Structures are given as C-alpha cells and as structure tokens.
Amino acid sequence: MQFIQSSAFTAQRAWGALDIANLNGITVRLHWTDEPYVWHVNDGEEVFAVMSGRVDMHYRESGEEKVVTMLAGDIFHATVGTEHVAHPIGQARILVIEKEGSV
Structure with missing residues (x-):
C-alpha cells in the first residue's frame, strides 16, 4: 500500500x-514536466489525467491539428492510433495509464 x-x-x-x-502489463506512472513531449502514437490505449498545472493537448483528427487546454482533474483518453503531444503550460503533474513499454 502507498499514498x-x-x-x-x-x-x-x-x-x-x-x-x-x-497491472498485468498496464503501467500507472506519475510524470512531472515543464516541457512538451513529442508527437507520437501509442501502440495501445492511453489515459492521461492532469493532476496539477495546465496542459495543452494537441492531437490530430482527420489530418487536422486540434488543441484542448486541460486543467487539474481533466482526463484525455487516446484510442489506438490517436496522434498526440502534450504541451505543459509551466509545470504539470500528469498521471498516465498505458501499456507497458509504450512511447
């Protein structure tokens, strides 16, 4: 047990x-960042929950780039094949649940 x-x-x-x-090949990780990630597509689904800070989540839908600003408590579910990149606005803490070894 841990808190x-x-x-x-x-x-x-x-x-x-x-x-x-x-959890049987699904990892739960808490990330800290103050820099953008890189555009990527996971090889499985991903759940991305902002714990603190703000994050601009960029994603492509039908070839068009879109952006949603996420606040603490907001959740993004990337389905298989969703191209996306997170851009924190200042510091952010993010809980990521995804297949072990995902990008």
Missing part, C-alpha cells in the same frame, strides 16, 4: 516518472 501526494512530486528532468503500479 502519493502528487503535488509534491518532482523529477530531475522533464517527463521524469514515478512508477506507481504495473
């Missing part, structure tokens, strides 16, 4: 992570 105060978590580098659990 995690996500607001206190920091990392040595952008997108550094605290591994929380591995």
Whole structure:
C-alpha cells in the first residue's frame, strides 16, 4: 500500500516518472514536466489525467491539428492510433495509464 501526494512530486528532468503500479502489463506512472513531449502514437490505449498545472493537448483528427487546454482533474483518453503531444503550460503533474513499454 502507498499514498502519493502528487503535488509534491518532482523529477530531475522533464517527463521524469514515478512508477506507481504495473497491472498485468498496464503501467500507472506519475510524470512531472515543464516541457512538451513529442508527437507520437501509442501502440495501445492511453489515459492521461492532469493532476496539477495546465496542459495543452494537441492531437490530430482527420489530418487536422486540434488543441484542448486541460486543467487539474481533466482526463484525455487516446484510442489506438490517436496522434498526440502534450504541451505543459509551466509545470504539470500528469498521471498516465498505458501499456507497458509504450512511447
């Protein structure tokens, strides 16, 4: 058992992570970042929950780039094949649930 105060978590580098659990090949990780990630497509589904901060989630739908600003408590579900990239606005802490070894 563990309790995690996500607001206190920091990392040595952008997108550094605290591994929380591995649920039969599905990882639950808390990330800290102050820099954008890279455009990518996961090889499975991904759940992305903003714990603190703000994040501009860029994604492509039918070849068109769209952006949604996510606040603490907001959740993004990327289905298989969803091309996306997260751009934090300042510092952000993000809970990511995805297939082990995903990009």
